[in-house]
Amino acid sequence: MEKMLPVLLVLGAVLVAVLLFILHRVRTDGAWALWWHDNHLEKLKDFLSGTSRPVRILHHVQKVAQYGDAQSVLSAVDSYCSKIEWAMNVGDLKGQILDAVVLETRPHYVLELGTYCGYSTVRIARLLPPGARLFSIEMNPQYAQVAREIIQHAGLDVDILVGCTSDLIPQLKKKLDIEKFDFVFIDHWKVSYLRDTKLLEECDLLRPGSVLLADNVTCPGAPDYLHYMRTSPRYESQYFPSRLEYLQVEDGMEKSVFLA
Numbered sequence: 001m002e003k004m005l006p007v008l009l010v011l012g013a014v015l016v017a018v019l020l021f022i023l024h025r026v027r028t029d030g031a032w033a034l035w036w037h038d039n040h041l042e043k044l045k046d047f048l049s050g051t052s053r054p055v056r057i058l059h060h061v062q063k064v065a066q067y068g069d070a071q072s073v074l075s076a077v078d079s080y081c082s083k084i085e086w087a088m089n090v091g092d093l094k095g096q097i098l099d100a101v102v103l104e105t106r107p108h109y110v111l112e113l114g115t116y117c118g119y120s121t122v123r124i125a126r127l128l129p130p131g132a133r134l135f136s137i138e139m140n141p142q143y144a145q146v147a148r149e150i151i152q153h154a155g156l157d158v159d160i161l162v163g164c165t166s167d168l169i170p171q172l173k174k175k176l177d178i179e180k181f182d183f184v185f186i187d188h189w190k191v192s193y194l195r196d197t198k199l200l201e202e203c204d205l206l207r208p209g210s211v212l213l214a215d216n217v218t219c220p221g222a223p224d225y226l227h228y229m230r231t232s233p234r235y236e237s238q239y240f241p242s243r244l245e246y247l248q249v250e251d252g253m254e255k256s257v258f259l260a
Ligand SMILES: C[S@@+](CC[C@H](N)C(=O)[O-])C[C@H]1O[C@@H](n2cnc3c(N)ncnc32)[C@H](O)[C@@H]1O
Pocket: 088, 089, 090, 091, 113, 114, 115, 116, 117, 118, 119, 120, 121, 137, 138, 139, 140, 143, 163, 164, 165, 166, 187, 188, 189, 192
């Protein structure tokens, strides 16, 4: 046993070094952070609790947020996701960029691609002028149900459309009796940003002056979308540097104004 002690000490030190390395990468590198939180921690917590992350977020909101108070709902989600369990909401830091763009645009018709638990939906809806309408598309029916309950808890009224953006966008004009959107928040899977932006153009849902704001253009990143927005003569585009929600990882949002 005495002979084994140095070997065990070395093995222990290597293990601690590997764990510290992983923790450091998870805190500072976006790909590692998403791999760790989405592929490992979330599945472990789902297994241990028998619930899903959106349901755990909903329960926390119902427990601590004041009913009918949107700011209290946002604070509850932010505190849960920064202290207890990371989640892919836009978060408070980039949320402030979102707030500023909504306030300066003062949109009447708003479309959101990617609802998840409804955090960004609440952020946008609480700032809209009276009579404005917000539609949010989510393909996962369970997420959509959680979002409805969180939005209701915030005292807000939003239409959540359940389905895939590529199927629903072409139906929007007829289904919702909408001519054009003044503001579109793009925050679903990053590979679909460019396809769905072109779909919005083809379906004639943008007017000169419509504002598109895309999240996560740095982490995980949407390079084809960024290239299109920055080189197309149809858009005037601007980058807002920030950090990935609830982490010290570089991220940013791209605001693009549709010209014609
Ligand atoms: C990053 S989360 C949205 C976060 C939310 N906007 C927020 O900040 O609170 C992305 C969501 O988009 C949904 N999604 C991804 N691709 C989609 C698609 N093509 N159509 C509809 N929903 C989609 C996912 O199910 C996921 O819930």
